[in-house]
Amino acid sequence: MSLPVPALRFDVDAVVLDIEGTTSATGFVVDVLYPYSRARFAALLCERSGDPEVARAVAQVRELTGDPHADPAAVVKTLNAWLDDDRKATPLKTLQGLIWSEGFARGDLVSHFYDDVVPALRSWHATGLRLYVYSSGSVAAQRAWFSSTPEGDLLPLVSGLHDTENAGPKQEPESYRRIAESAGLPPGRLLFLSDRPGELDAARAAGWHTVGIRRPGEPFHQQGVGDHAEAGTFDEISISTTGSST
Numbered sequence: 018m019s020l021p022v023p024a025l026r027f028d029v030d031a032v033v034l035d036i037e038g039t040t041s042a043t044g045f046v047v048d049v050l051y052p053y054s055r056a057r058f059a060a061l062l063c064e065r066s067g068d069p070e071v072a073r074a075v076a077q078v079r080e081l082t083g084d085p086h087a088d089p090a091a092v093v094k095t096l097n098a099w100l101d102d103d104r105k106a107t108p109l110k111t112l113q114g115l116i117w118s119e120g121f122a123r124g125d126l127v128s129h130f131y132d133d134v135v136p137a138l139r140s141w142h143a144t145g146l147r148l149y150v151y152s153s154g155s156v157a158a159q160r161a162w163f164s165s166t167p168e169g170d171l172l173p174l175v176s177g178l179h180d181t182e183n184a185g186p187k188q189e190p191e192s193y194r195r196i197a198e199s200a201g202l203p204p205g206r207l208l209f210l211s212d213r214p215g216e217l218d219a220a221r222a223a224g225w226h227t228v229g230i231r232r233p234g235e236p237f238h239q240q241g242v243g244d245h246a247e248a249g250t251f252d253e254i255s256i257s258t259t260g261s262s263t
């Protein structure tokens with residue numbers, strides 16, 4: 018009996034991965050990580066207000082809310098409201114990243130990956146394909162996420178981490194151009210995997226290949242991924258790398 022042949026085939030040099038809804042369950046992020054950060058915002062702002070990253074994020078919250086004098090309690094209230102809406106605001110993600118990376122380092126947290134993801138990442142990496150992450154979660158959060166997985170440290174598989182701070186918003190083509198430039202690759206040599214059609218549209222507008230990942234139970238599963246190629250799991254995607262860009 019022969020194995021099923023993946024329907025989607027690409028020749029690229031790099032795959033760029035979204036996390037929530039793509040490599041990993043939104044439910045895990047919302048049910049495990051969000052409460053963990055919610056319980057610690059007040060202490061972080063109170064005890065580490067002098068930390069430059071905390072101070073910068075607080076200043077960004079004040080700017081975004083148009084309230085330059087918001088006190089720590091008001092800032093925490095805003096952060097919690099953004100959490101309730103799963104709003105991907107950069108200062109929220111910065112502060113969550115600080116809290117989560119300490120939680121992962123302490124062993125309180127272990128990340129989640131769908132079953133098909135880690136074998137695919139290992140096998141793609143083994144063929145010479147470069148793997149990058151582009152997530153609304155901060156670079157600090159991504160580093161902790163890939164370091165502390167149920168299958169050990171996966172960070173050595175990853176060539177670079179991108180977030181809304183170093184690349185820009187995920188729904189803007191310019192962000193994808195920035196990532197391609199930092200990887201030193203032409204846009205046609207990059208493949209982006211994401212669950213969100215707006216992100217896939219932006220990547221395609223920048224000249225990238227795209228596959229929408231539609232997993233049952235994920236928030237974007239019903240809506241679909243527009244006219245992008247789609248896969249239910251990473252097993253359905255076959256990637257070769259001829260290195261033709263070098």
Ligand SMILES: CSCCC(=O)C(=O)COP(=O)(O)O
Pocket residue numbers: 035036037038046050105110113151152153154155158159162187
């Ligand atoms: C390790 S990142 C935690 C998840 C998160 O906070 C997030 O916003 C993920 O968004 P994505 O862009 O990966 O869908």
Ligand SMILES: [Mg+2]
Pocket residue numbers: 035036037038039211212213
């Ligand atoms: Mg996502």
